[in-house]
Amino acid sequence: MTTNQPAAPPAGPVLGVDVGGTLIKAAAVAADGEVVARLERPTPPARDPDTVLSAVGSVVETLRAQVPDRVEALGVAVPGIIDEARGVAVMAANLGWRDTPVADLLSAATGLPVALGHDVRAACVAEWRLGVAKGGSDVLLATLGTGIGAGVVSGGRLLVGSGYAGQLGHTVVDPDGQRCSCGQRGCLATIASATAVVRRYAERTGGAEHPDGTPALSARDVAQRARAGDPAAAAVWADAVGALGRSLAIAVTVFGSELVVLGGGLALAGDQLIGPVQDSLDEWLTFQRRPRVVRAAMGAESGVLGAALLGRAALEETPVT
Template sequence: MKRTSRDIRTANRYAVLRHLIAKSPASRGELAEATGLSQATVATLVGELTALGLLVEVGFEESAGGRPRSLVAVDAAGGALVGVDVAETYVHAELFDLALGVVARAEEELRPGESAPEDVVGRIAAAVGAVVAAARRPPRVLGVGVTMPGQVDRERGVAVRAANWGWRDVPLTALLGERLPYPVHLDNPLRAATVAELWFGAARGRDDAVVINLGTGVGAGLALGGTLHRGVTNSAGEWGHTTLVLDGRPCRCGDTGCVEAYVGAPAIMRTLRELAPDSPLLTDEDQTATIGALGRAAAGGDPVALRVVRETARHLGAAVADLVNLLNPEVIVLSSWVAAALGAPLLTEVREAVERHALGSPFAATEIVLSPIPTDPVSLGAATFALEGVLSSPGLTGTTLTPHTT
């Protein structure tokens, strides 16, 4: 795709802000070195971002000789971003300052039967409203990033296909625009979690990384050659719907034997029922309660819980080994709420299973870790998409930003 001058300007602004969010303050010379841009270009960009209220001058760098270099930093209080993680059972929203520090959190439950677009839009709007209201003073909200499971057309703001809800071509951004007074930017949670790990997590400083999302659904976000890999239709990473077992368990996508049918939260609950139908760890159809109880029991050495974790890791490890052999990444990150709940017992078993199935050389070069990000990685990544949207706005001239407050 041919890049316009506006695309290049947006990418440059984004690069400068990304570096400053990771490491503030910095001189213009340090920014030029870190981004590969010329000092003249960096000086222009810093001037624009300062005029927009996104950056602030914070003094001078000590110098052994010569002219002291002025330092700039992100003006954390200069605005706010909202990141929204929409999953099949919940809507989780977080309010961030411009340095991407968490200001407030809010969550709305999505109950069975509440998956119609109007229901989900209502829950998103309620979560965003709650998180903005939780701020100590009305924030200058610059944008809202929303992630939706399934196939997403980020340019048109359309949820193209969410198989588990039966959605087809839902104009989600337009529907949210009727309920929210902020610009909305739509994307997929796999991409969001990957960006969060690239900026703040285990993939920081790595060129080739895979971020595995383990939740109700399963997928793999990809960063290849230092760049987020989206694929032709923004659908890259649907690894959860690759075939793991021929003629295996039915998957919610309509196929059989998919990775998700063995390692997603409903699949783990099925494994628990098969191994111990009367287990007290089972809580009806409550995924969060069951997986949480399973994780605590496994950490405490419960034999049934450990059998379930081991069986889950056996399948997950085989599927992860395919990623190791195919992509030869530097790091694979196990992310999202199921990975966090099952924690170290799952990680240990997965590493052993991957070693059994992967080729020796790529396995030796791949680190497999749990996500170290203390907040919701998807909400954090969604906030970066909102930031990107702010910087690419046609109305962003370098002198004004329209504030949004409630």
């Protein structure tokens, strides 16, 4: 005998918010992954949790007002050491946060269930569920921006490490190198981050800064100069590619990744980065599985989309797999 039961109401959208040092990016994402509304606002210069989270709450309420359907949940991605299970930002240096119960504070302010995630792991989830790594079971995403972070999927599961997993930028590639902000010397981030590429080029050329102290060039500018034959730019670029290949080889050896995805500002160089990194990585590998290196597909929205996916998974009480 068949029993007719009322159909479940359609799932409403989930909000994803990516809190960066410069911008707060937000989007309302439907259950099928379609972005139905977007919003960006500057991150407040005051880095105390109350000020920044108040700005996030304002973004959430503005976005909710733009969405006709009832918003189901909120996913938030932030940088630093993030304890996703407790919803706590253990340390988010560029936001000035330490042991901040982000999920509880935002849930109280918005009345929504809140899932907190790390920004790079959220970007990894977006590429894995919706982007270039869709369907993969062993994936490593590296974002090359102000710093370098990684998201790792192993055996079809996202690795979290109680918030400490994925610190690829702090693998040491030159023990006698420059002091890193973490206190170690010669970390990958001091050579191959977008920030490091600009700094190292300026050190070689005496490159100028704008009046406000910001670099006059971007990492993409340095890449273009390298391609045009500028010897200083070419040397800096080669150092970055070589260091990145070496660190990725270590990660691949540990995790057995079958696909390496490169995102962030440095990845805008496209084939000028992807091909050389593939070659550098292959040179360091012997018996290991040789992963394919590709450019991320989700672009600047990866953190927002990943945050929304984390929010949806928490709402449905399902793991992000």
